[in-house]
Amino acid sequence: MPAPTLRDVALVAGVHPATASRALNPQTRPLVNADTARKVLRAAESLGYQPNPIARSLKTARSTTIGLVIPDLTNPLFPPIVRGAEDVLSTAGYNAWITNTDNDPAREEAQIESLRSRQVEGLIVATARRQHPLLARLHEQGIRMVLVNRRVDGLELPSVTADDAVGIELAVAHLAALGHHRVAHLAGPQDTSTGVVRARAFRHAARDHGLSDDPALIAACAYWSEQDGAAALRRLLDSGTEFTGIVCGNDLIALGCYDVFAERGLRCPEDVSLVGFNGMPFLDKMRPPLTTVSIPHHEIGAEAARLLLDVIDDPTRPPRSVLLAPSLVVRSSTAAPR
Amino acid sequence: MPAPTLRDVALVAGVHPATASRALNPQTRPLVNADTARKVLRAAESLGYQPNPIARSLKTARSTTIGLVIPDLTNPLFPPIVRGAEDVLSTAGYNAWITNTDNDPAREEAQIESLRSRQVEGLIVATARRQHPLLARLHEQGIRMVLVNRRVDGLELPSVTADDAVGIELAVAHLAALGHHRVAHLAGPQDTSTGVVRARAFRHAARDHGLSDDPALIAACAYWSEQDGAAALRRLLDSGTEFTGIVCGNDLIALGCYDVFAERGLRCPEDVSLVGFNGMPFLDKMRPPLTTVSIPHHEIGAEAARLLLDVIDDPTRPPRSVLLAPSLVVRSSTAAPR
DNA sequence: ACGGCTACTGCAATCGACTGCGACGTACGG
DNA sequence: CCGTACGTCGCAGTCGATTGCAGTAGCCGT
Numbered sequence: 001m002p003a004p005t006l007r008d009v010a011l012v013a014g015v016h017p018a019t020a021s022r023a024l025n026p027q028t029r030p031l032v033n034a035d036t037a038r039k040v041l042r043a044a045e046s047l048g049y050q051p052n053p054i055a056r057s058l059k060t061a062r063s064t065t066i067g068l069v070i071p072d073l074t075n076p077l078f079p080p081i082v083r084g085a086e087d088v089l090s091t092a093g094y095n096a097w098i099t100n101t102d103n104d105p106a107r108e109e110a111q112i113e114s115l116r117s118r119q120v121e122g123l124i125v126a127t128a129r130r131q132h133p134l135l136a137r138l139h140e141q142g143i144r145m146v147l148v149n150r151r152v153d154g155l156e157l158p159s160v161t162a163d164d165a166v167g168i169e170l171a172v173a174h175l176a177a178l179g180h181h182r183v184a185h186l187a188g189p190q191d192t193s194t195g196v197v198r199a200r201a202f203r204h205a206a207r208d209h210g211l212s213d214d215p216a217l218i219a220a221c222a223y224w225s226e227q228d229g230a231a232a233l234r235r236l237l238d239s240g241t242e243f244t245g246i247v248c249g250n251d252l253i254a255l256g257c258y259d260v261f262a263e264r265g266l267r268c269p270e271d272v273s274l275v276g277f278n279g280m281p282f283l284d285k286m287r288p289p290l291t292t293v294s295i296p297h298h299e300i301g302a303e304a305a306r307l308l309l310d311v312i313d314d315p316t317r318p319p320r321s322v323l324l325a326p327s328l329v330v331r332s333s334t335a336a337p338r
Numbered sequence: 339m340p341a342p343t344l345r346d347v348a349l350v351a352g353v354h355p356a357t358a359s360r361a362l363n364p365q366t367r368p369l370v371n372a373d374t375a376r377k378v379l380r381a382a383e384s385l386g387y388q389p390n391p392i393a394r395s396l397k398t399a400r401s402t403t404i405g406l407v408i409p410d411l412t413n414p415l416f417p418p419i420v421r422g423a424e425d426v427l428s429t430a431g432y433n434a435w436i437t438n439t440d441n442d443p444a445r446e447e448a449q450i451e452s453l454r455s456r457q458v459e460g461l462i463v464a465t466a467r468r469q470h471p472l473l474a475r476l477h478e479q480g481i482r483m484v485l486v487n488r489r490v491d492g493l494e495l496p497s498v499t500a501d502d503a504v505g506i507e508l509a510v511a512h513l514a515a516l517g518h519h520r521v522a523h524l525a526g527p528q529d530t531s532t533g534v535v536r537a538r539a540f541r542h543a544a545r546d547h548g549l550s551d552d553p554a555l556i557a558a559c560a561y562w563s564e565q566d567g568a569a570a571l572r573r574l575l576d577s578g579t580e581f582t583g584i585v586c587g588n589d590l591i592a593l594g595c596y597d598v599f600a601e602r603g604l605r606c607p608e609d610v611s612l613v614g615f616n617g618m619p620f621l622d623k624m625r626p627p628l629t630t631v632s633i634p635h636h637e638i639g640a641e642a643a644r645l646l647l648d649v650i651d652d653p654t655r656p657p658r659s660v661l662l663a664p665s666l667v668v669r670s671s672t673a674a675p676r
Numbered sequence: 677a678c679g680g681c682t683a684c685t686g687c688a689a690t691c692g693a694c695t696g697c698g699a700c701g702t703a704c705g706g
Numbered sequence: 707c708c709g710t711a712c713g714t715c716g717c718a719g720t721c722g723a724t725t726g727c728a729g730t731a732g733c734c735g736t
Contacts, residue, residue, distance in 0.1 A: 003455075005721095005722055005723085006722065006723060006724095007722080007723095015685075015686090016685065016686050016687080017686095017722090017723080017724095018685075018686065018687080018688095018723095018724080018725075019684085019685055019686075020723095021723060021724060021725085022685090022724090022725090025724085028724090028725090031683090031684075031685090032683095032684070032685075033683080033684060033685085036684085036685085050451065050455055051455075051722085051723070052396075052455060052721090052722055052723070053452075053455055053456055054392055054395045054396050054401075054455075054456065054457060054721090054722080054723095055396055055691090055721070055722035055723045055724090056722080056723055056724080057392045057691090057723095058390075058392050058393055058396055058690095058691050058692065058693095058721090058722080058723080058724095059690070059691050059722080059723050059724050059725085060691085060723085060724070061691080063392075072421075073411070073417040073420055073421060074417045074418055074421055074619075076414065076619070079411040079412045079417060080412055082411055083410075083411060083412055083438065086438065095452060097435065098436045100421065100424065113388065114391075114433060117341075117388055117389075117390060117391050117392075118391055118392065119392060255620065255623050258623050281412075281414070282593065282620060282624070285593055285596050285624045285625060286620070286623045286624055286625060287623060287624060287625035287626065287627065288625065289625065343691095343692055343693085344692065344693060344694090345692080345693095353715080353716090354715065354716050354717080355692090355693080355694095355716095356693095356694080356695075356715075356716060356717080356718095357714080357715055357716075359693060359694060359695085360694090360695090360714095360715090363694085366694090366695090369713090369714075369715090370713095370714065370715075371713080371714060371715085374714080374715085389692085389693070390691090390692055390693070392691090392692080392693095393691070393692035393693045393694090393721090394692080394693055394694080395693095395721095396691090396692080396693080396694095396720095396721050396722065396723095397692080397693055397694050397695090397720070397721050398693085398694070398721085399721080677736100678735105678736090679734105679735095679736090680733100680734090680735090681732100681733085681734080681735100682731100682732090682733080682734095683730105683731090683732085683733100684729100684730085684731085684732105685728105685729085685730080685731100686727105686728085686729075686730095687726105687727085687728080687729090688725100688726100688727090688728105689724100689725090689726090689727100690723100690724080690725085690726105691722105691723095691724090692721105693720100693721095694719105694720080694721090695718100695719090695720085696717105696718100696719090696720105697716105697717090697718095697719105698715105698716090698717080698718105699714100699715085699716080699717095700713105700714085700715080700716095701712105701713090701714085701715105702711100702712090702713085702714105703710100703711090703712085703713100704709100704710085704711080704712095705708105705709090705710085705711095706707100706708090706709090706710100
């Protein structure tokens with residue numbers, strides 16, 4: 001037996017489908033007689049009627065679903081953000097469609113197009129490069145969206161990010177307090193907003209704490225990955241630059257350093273202190289447990305969802321952006337220099 | 339300007355929408371004159387026409403999307419499986435809808451119902467408990483599905499799992515070869531098929547290798563989590579049972595042990611050897627790097643998708659199940675007993 | 677008693693694509 | 707030269723829910 005339709009409900013209730021529709025919809029229920037509404041509700045109940053979201057979407061051009069565009073689900077940074085977003089979306093009656101872009105612009109465009117054609121009512125985008133013509137175009141077309149963890153140059157979009165500047169400041173202050181003077185920064189890709197913001201924050205914090213501002217102490221990674229972190233550290237080491245501490249653009253880059261430490265016979269934290277960024281899971285079980293700047297992943301996702309719901313609710317509202325406070329989690333990868 | 343519809347294409351091509359539809363669909367294209375078909379294709383191209391999947395789904399009761407039902411995206415086991423499934427699904431022209439159930443039956447039912455009402459053409463389910471009336475019902479209703487990592491009692495469903503028995507055997511053989519005699523097993527929840535299969539395999543392997551078969555050496559965890567792993571190990575320790583090695587039901591349980599080792603002043607691997615199961619990411623950076631039985635996550639997801647596509651393609655085909663071979667990754671959490 | 681108003685409810689069109697059936701034209705065989 | 711068959715294409719209905727418009731009934735006031 002196929003799923004019951006609105007006609008079936010109407011038949012059982014002895015009314016026209018239009019009336020049934022109005023009775024079932026809380027918005028329009030006042031338009032129908034309270035008694036008939038009750039009859040319809042009972043009929044729907046007894047049949048186990050569930051409205052067909054596809055038919056509804058076709059007619060209303062809405063879908064109660066929003067799209068979550070992320071680079072790669074496999075990056076431990078994203079699942080908690082996704083869950084955070086889903087939590088608030090689902091209590092608001094929305095569903096979430098997740099897609100991975102692998103940071104491939106073509107893939108990204110195809111995915112977003114696919115989401116659009118399914119009438120998603122908004123996008124939470126975590127995949128933005130700084131230059132992002134696609135997002136600019138979508139924004140012009142009136143697609144509601146909010147950015148997570150990244151900004152896009154020259155676009156007035158709501159966004160939620162961790163406060164990178166204070167996070168980096170926390171890390172640098174920690175190292176400075178331990179007595180480090182020459183601290184390196186393994187920066188993230190400089191075509192991402194996060195990468196440049198953290199690098200800039202590092203330079204400022206270093207200066208503020210009277211640390212060396214030798215530009216040779218800063219190396220940028222091509223991607224936010226272990227491999228590229230390791231590569232950047234090798235370049236730094238090979239250049240002969242001296243340093244006793246490293247602040248990494250994120251945890252993955254920091255983990256890449258572990259491999260290089262092993263290669264080069266460096267001990268952490270005895271020879272060099274290391275601090276990550278993001279607070280991904282299981283860092284406390286690492287060798288050594290990684291000191292990191294922890295950001296509230298779940299809350300970031302939740303807040304992004306709230307922002308998006310706001311925008312959907314009232315598109316004219318000026319874009320609101322929120323900065324969430326990170327916190328330093330001190331573990332054993334940092335110590336006073338020898 | 340709204341997205342172009344089939345009517346627009348037909349207008350530009352100077353034909354009836356019906357003809358345009360047939361021309362656009364490779365299946366029915368032979369029904370229209372080659373020249374008109376070309377005209378239609380060109381018109382579609384020039385307008386950037388994209389068929390509306392919602393309208394199509396409504397009429398055809400298909401959706402080219404499949405549902406991915408997993409317990410929790412935050413568990414590092416699942417993202418690679420999801421990616422594996424997505425990879426083969428997307429090359430077959432399908433999309434994937436991901437939902438988390440948190441192992442909550444009510445939530446699960448709601449999610450699956452939501453998936454169904456969106457006309458998903460099949461389900462990849464990773465969330466099965468051994469007893470699972472919902473899945474049984476869905477199966478009776480003809481919903482195509484394949485199970486991942488778990489089986490359901492008394493249900494003839496295609497499934498793809500790692501070969502738990504050989505995985506456990508690998509782990510036990512490794513410990514036996516190192517000279518361990520009393521090896522404990524921190525089993526997964528016994529209401530999951532994986533939990534019981536691995537526990538049974540452990541008993542067999544222990545016997546085969548001449549290890550102690552003291553039943554006190556086996557402790558089951560309530561969930562596949564660090565907390566429950568830690569709790570189980572504490573119980574084991576408190577019971578006074580002696581052992582020099584532990585085979586864990588999965589990596590998370592093993593990671594829980596790290597905490598207990600620290601609490602009780604136990605050294606790993608000097609005092610006790612530890613092996614995990616699953617091969618989740620970053621285990622090589624743990625303290626100590628965890629020896630584990632690695633399963634091909636990505637391939638599991640990919641294979642599940644292939645199986646599902648097979649079933650969709652020909653529902654009468656007898657359910658095929660596949661077992662994927664795991665491999666032992668030896669790191670530093672295992673050593674000869676003192 | 678009649679006009680007018682309110683409160684309901686039904687009719688029918690619509691969203692966009694698909695498809696069974698019928699119509700048209702042409703070509704071909706008889 | 708006519709009938710048939712085939713190749714193309716259009717018509718109109720359908721999927722299921724929504725909604726503007728119109729119609730009915732009942733009620734009130736004058």
